[in-house]
Amino acid sequence: MTRERQDRILAHLARASDWVTASELADALGVTPRSVRTYLARLRTRAGADELVVSGPSGYRLDDDAYARFRRLERVVGTTETPRERSTRIIRDLLAESDGVDVFTLAERLHVSDSTIEADLAKIRPVVSAVDLQIVRAGSVVSISGAERDRRRLISRLFRDETAQARIDLDAVERAFASDSLSAFKTALLAELESRAYYVNDYGTDNVLLHIAIAVDRVAHDKRVPDDERPTRSEDFHGEEFPALLDGLVREHFGVALGRGDAEYLGYLLSTRAVAPGAPAEEQPDGGDDGRRRYLADEELARVRRITERAGAEYSVDLDDDDFNTRLALHVHNLLERASDRSFSRNPLTRSIKTSYPMIYELAVFIARELRDLSGVEIDDDEIAYIAMHVGAHLQQEARREDLEPVVLVCPNYYDLHRVLRARILATVGDAVTIEHVVTRSDVPWSALGVDLVLSTIEPPVPDESVLVVGPFFGDADAERVRRAVTRVRRGRRRSAIAQELLExxxxxxxxxxxxxxxxxxxxxxxxxxxxxxxxxxxxxxxxxxxxxxxxxxxxxxxxxxxxxxxxxxxxxxxxxxxxxxxxxxxxxxxxxxxxxxxxxxxxxxxxxxxxxxxxxxxxxxxxxxxxxxxxxxxxxxxxxxxxxxx
Known part of the structure; x- marks a missing residue:
């Protein structure tokens, strides 16, 4: 728990842009300021952490350079110093030994007492049983019993729980499984999927790569998925070519021959977690989606359309788009397949989507609830965030010209400088602004321009926060300032428009x-x-x-x-x-x-x-x-x- 709270302090400081007081850190953790100081003292004893947190009269902050070095060091140095890490080591040892491990041997390996190992075993029983495995005891010998697929699911869960931000770190996977071929394997796999016109979810792909690394390690030690554990697939399952594809790539890159059970299981994971069928170009003469629809039952697509129609009506947004509904239906199809295998996908963007786009996330929650009511499947936050990514991408594509901020450009006439400047502005920040009018005179009617943001190459006679002075050749620094100004203007307009209503x-x-x-x-x-x-x-x-x-x-x-x-x-x-x-x-x-x-x-x-x-x-x-x-x-x-x- 102490190590976990140290990491939570680091995460809180990493998100802060300024000093953070001990009281604020204490409140974020639900502890006392004195405890915070204790955790920080212990944190400084970790390798590479002695200069990590800077303290001063205003509180604490991270030293960015020291934090970067610390993160790099933590990625390459493995320890078993905490109870959580020790529990993970015990589970891995038990999974590696089919005949079990003696409790006294475990205690000797980990340099702890027998009673500590017994306490650790009691703690890991619920973790193991959560994936339908059991800890079996025969005297002093302890083992894990259950299906090979569930064993691999447990290894995957342990590894993901140790990574930051729910993201699979392929370098860490390679280190954990003593492999230096995973990155090259991914490159080859993505090339094959692209040639077959599949849409790829890279976050899901990395999750599948973790399972492939686990499979290669287990098969190399003669621990295979038996044929009777092959996944049950729906009749309209896509990706029949994946088992053979993966078997060939694994042979080429790792020198391991997958059995039928392993190949089909990995192919199933790839099809339900990482890809969705696209339509080859020759099948889309009118931008249609028949190539994707052939993988969907008519009722699946109709069900999603009914749900998005209700969501659009409830939240006053336009979700009536064939391509959007087809893509979402394919995602839902895979989601329900994953649910049948009890293997939901983690999403490293869940937190940022929820915080930055609350209404898009809320739309996704509504869609998830409708799916749950129809299918009986509970959908977690990570899967809701994937639905939000579909919704957000669609709404972004549907953005209209009126979403651009109207500006007036003031650039006194000098040959065609105003035309060059106008073209440069639109080429650089045309996704944020639209130029309503160009004033080419120096006697500018500043109070009558009729917009909230003016871009001008000359200073106004009286300072005005609505006028942003830009250079006549409009460089990158000007573009950044315009984007910040657009954000400020929109935020102010939005706040002033609803502030009184909100207060009511x-x-x-x-x-x-x-x-x-x-x-x-x-x-x-x-x-x-x-x-x-x-x-x-x-x-x-x-x-x-x-x-x-x-x-x-x-x-x-x-x-x-x-x-x-x-x-x-x-x-x-x-x-x-x-x-x-x-x-x-x-x-x-x-x-x-x-x-x-x-x-x-x-x-x-x-x-x-x-x-x-x-x-x-x-x-x-x-x-x-x-x-x-x-x-x-x-x-x-x-x-x-x-x-x-x-x-």
Missing amino acids: YFSPALFVRNGYAGDEEAMIRQLGDLMIADGAIDDDYLVGVVERERMSSTAFTDSLAVPHAMAMSAKRTAIAIAVNEHSMPWGEARVNVVALIAFSADGRARFQPVFDQIVEVFSGREDVQRIIKGSVDFPSFIDELVHTMDA
């Missing part, structure tokens, strides 16, 4: 200072009771909030949870909020602010901007700390909120 949803009766509860559902009930008493919702709405929370945690940032129901059935739109000095656990996070949002049917159009605004306001660490410290009562909370939105 709060009331003294729905504000709680330091209102703690035992868990998420108790906190939801505490805030929900206030809303019920205030006439905003009824008990049925609160049931919907709890159901949504069970689908996926609503902790959208490091400090904020936004519980809500997916059905907009509140009697009126309102927000009940708890602002707490000390954090409480929420899912896998800890939060200081809980905002229970209730929307009525007539508030559907306002849901997205208000939801996004709440998440945005509480996404900045400094802003959150100021709101938490300053909100001693409802009036001061409103003051701090207004200050943050106006900043």
